Amino acid sequence: MTPSHSDAAADSTPVPGWVAWLFAITGILITVTLALGSTVCATDASASCPNWPGCYVGRLSPQAHTQPVVEFVHRVISSSIGLFGLASVVAGWLHRRRNRMLVVLPLVALLGALASGVFGMMTIRWGINKFEAALDLLAALISMGAIWRAWFVARRPDSRWHWNARSRLGAAAVGTLVAGHFLAVLVSGSGSLSRCMGWALFVRGAGDGPLVAWGLQQAVMVVGELLTVAVLVARLRHRVSAWDLLLAILVVVVLATGILISAAGAQEGLDVAHAVGTVLILALVMTGTMRDSVN
Structure with missing residues (x-):
């Protein structure tokens, strides 16, 4: 980018x-x-x-x-x-x-x-x-x-892309999240929420790919999630903005719904909140990284 x-x-x-x-x-x-x-x-x-x-x-x-x-x-x-x-x-x-x-x-x-x-x-x-x-x-x-x-x-x-601590961290988070979502489609079964751009739920379902491939995808997604949290913390320490507060809310929502889905099973409302929240998180990490690159 x-x-x-x-x-x-x-x-x-x-x-x-x-x-x-x-x-x-x-x-x-x-x-x-x-x-x-x-x-x-x-x-x-x-x-x-x-x-x-x-x-x-x-x-x-x-x-x-x-x-x-x-x-x-x-x-x-x-x-x-x-x-x-x-x-x-x-x-x-x-x-x-x-x-x-x-x-x-x-x-x-x-x-x-x-x-x-x-x-x-x-x-x-x-x-x-x-x-x-x-x-x-x-x-x-x-x-x-x-x-x-x-x-x-x-x-x-007239602005150039500047690599700094936050833009590097953000780029790493974006790249890892995209890789995790790409792999999820390859290894997830038809009933898995991971294929719908969900975060790692650590729930292996019928139709999921080989255990090694599935485990690799979940691991990549966890790294992306940790990098996302690191990006959020770095931005909030630098300057609190409405976009970063929204990102923080979405991270909490996605983590909370993921825990509930893992514990109680799929429920349409929770599934939708989890999947849509994941999409918006990626969009905010992307755009925030672009913003960081010119600040």
């Missing part, structure tokens, strides 16, 4: 504020789509809309039931990302002389979102294997990281 500096001040024209707003809206849509995707996974809602792009054959929208509605809203928002992503690429292209990352990063985000959308369509149409599902998640995570980085570049196009 480390961008190159813009070409030696070839153009000092300010980047209009609407460009940053466009990137922010696109970033929000991608993040919300990931959160909804984890909800769909945690509630197994994808099967409730068996057709694509409509929910049922001969009917575009779902019946008024929770699961198909969640899945259909997920699809609608996912589809809108293509338009906003394309608009972001065009906006970046118009101001590419200010910083070439203004077009490179939105393009990466658009390609990641399109790849994830194709995998989503394949899932409904004829199904995908675990490796393809892991690539689907990775593409979406890359897309989210790229567009949020583009937002920071649009706000401060």
